[in-house]
Amino acid sequence: MSILDNRPALAHEIGQIAEAAGYLWQKGWAERNGGNITVNITEHADEAMRAMPAISQPIAIGSTLPNLRGCYFYCKGTQKRMRDLARWPMANGSVIRILDDCAHYEIIADEPVMPTSELPSHLAVHNYLIGKGSTYKASVHTHPIELVAMSHNPEFLKKDVLTKLLWSMIPETKAFAPRGLGMVPYMLPSSNELAAETIKAIDDNYDVVMWEKHGVFAVENDVMSAFDQIDVLNKSANIYMCARSMGFVPDGMSDEQMTEISTVFHLPK
Numbered sequence: 001m002s003i004l005d006n007r008p009a010l011a012h013e014i015g016q017i018a019e020a021a022g023y024l025w026q027k028g029w030a031e032r033n034g035g036n037i038t039v040n041i042t043e044h045a046d047e048a049m050r051a052m053p054a055i056s057q058p059i060a061i062g063s064t065l066p067n068l069r070g071c072y073f074y075c076k077g078t079q080k081r082m083r084d085l086a087r088w089p090m091a092n093g094s095v096i097r098i099l100d101d102c103a104h105y106e107i108i109a110d111e112p113v114m115p116t117s118e119l120p121s122h123l124a125v126h127n128y129l130i131g132k133g134s135t136y137k138a139s140v141h142t143h144p145i146e147l148v149a150m151s152h153n154p155e156f157l158k159k160d161v162l163t164k165l166l167w168s169m170i171p172e173t174k175a176f177a178p179r180g181l182g183m184v185p186y187m188l189p190s191s192n193e194l195a196a197e198t199i200k201a202i203d204d205n206y207d208v209v210m211w212e213k214h215g216v217f218a219v220e221n222d223v224m225s226a227f228d229q230i231d232v233l234n235k236s237a238n239i240y241m242c243a244r245s246m247g248f249v250p251d252g253m254s255d256e257q258m259t260e261i262s263t264v265f266h267l268p269k
Helices: 008-025 119-131 144-152 159-167 171-176 192-203 223-245 255-264
Strands: 034-040 074-078 093-098 104-110 136-140 181-184 208-211 213-222
Touching: 008 034, 008 074, 008 136, 008 223, 034 119, 074 119, 119 136, 119 171, 119 192, 119 213, 136 223, 144 213, 144 223, 159 171, 159 223, 159 255, 171 223, 171 255, 181 192, 192 208, 208 223, 213 223
Parallel strands: 181 208
Antiparallel strands: 034 074, 034 136, 074 093, 093 104, 136 213, 208 213
């Protein structure tokens, strides 16, 4: 028996996660066990699911997250590969329940797959999102090649320098990633400091945050929307690099042209 049996909405949600994981692998953004996906699935938790016994002991989160009491999440497993999650999501991830103390969680399905070591930082972001009344339920961390390469240039790490450049490469980028790309300087992966700086960047009105020399972290209503934002930003990075490889610096769209797109499509920035 699987937790997905007779729960079509939940099965669809997990199917979307598996599909996105496959795309991350196909694009070369998820080498070995790189990257993570965590999705708030509380809306799909029926009475029978809430009554399911734990299949693990309570596990400490490492902090107290009061907005997550009683929430349910699907989490990619630690040391699990995106390419495997794409085929077998419930063998390479698990459903967890946050306990009433808001400081521990337990695994309830399908297998006792320990979540990613980055779970505390993902949950800290979800706690923040719920606290601000956001509708965002999905968080995706991955390693887009071109974007990571650009983060090795100190000039691109200055606030909104890379955002403006990426927006200027093709109109769709500004239309489909209208909040641009936040920047977080290099910090130890999985650290509380990295989580705190990521939350600050999201609070500064970014949906996608660049972790210098590491990867990106995106939040959205669902996993596909998070993937899409990363995809369009990385496409612009690719266009820029293709132009440079041909021996010229691309002009990019003018400020007037980008302002026109914002006005016509009522974009937030």
